[in-house]
Amino acid sequence: MQANVGNLDKTVRIVLGLVLISLVFIGPQTPWGWIGIIPLATALIGWCPLYKVIGVSTCKK
Numbered sequence: 137m138q139a140n141v142g143n144l145d146k147t148v149r150i151v152l153g154l155v156l157i158s159l160v161f162i163g164p165q166t167p168w169g170w171i172g173i174i175p176l177a178t179a180l181i182g183w184c185p186l187y188k189v190i191g192v193s194t195c196k197k
Contacts, residue, residue, distance in 0.1 A: 139182040142194035149179035 141149070156172025159165070178184045187193060 137181075137183045139195050140187045140193040141178060141182050141184050142196065145194040146179040146182065149175040153177075153179065 153172040153174070153176030156169050157176070159169030159172075160167065161169075182195075
C-alpha cells in the first residue's frame, strides 16, 4: 500500500469524518453518521482504495 492521500486531503477527510460521526450524538442523531469512519480511517492510514482503483494520488512525489 503506497500512500496516495496528501496533507490537505487528509485534513479535509479528518474534519469531514468527525463532523459526520458527530451527527450520531448531536443534531439529527442519525446512525448514518457512522459512515464518517471511512474518511477518518483513510486519512489516518494515508491510503484510499478508491484512489488506487481510479489512479488518483494527492501526495507529493
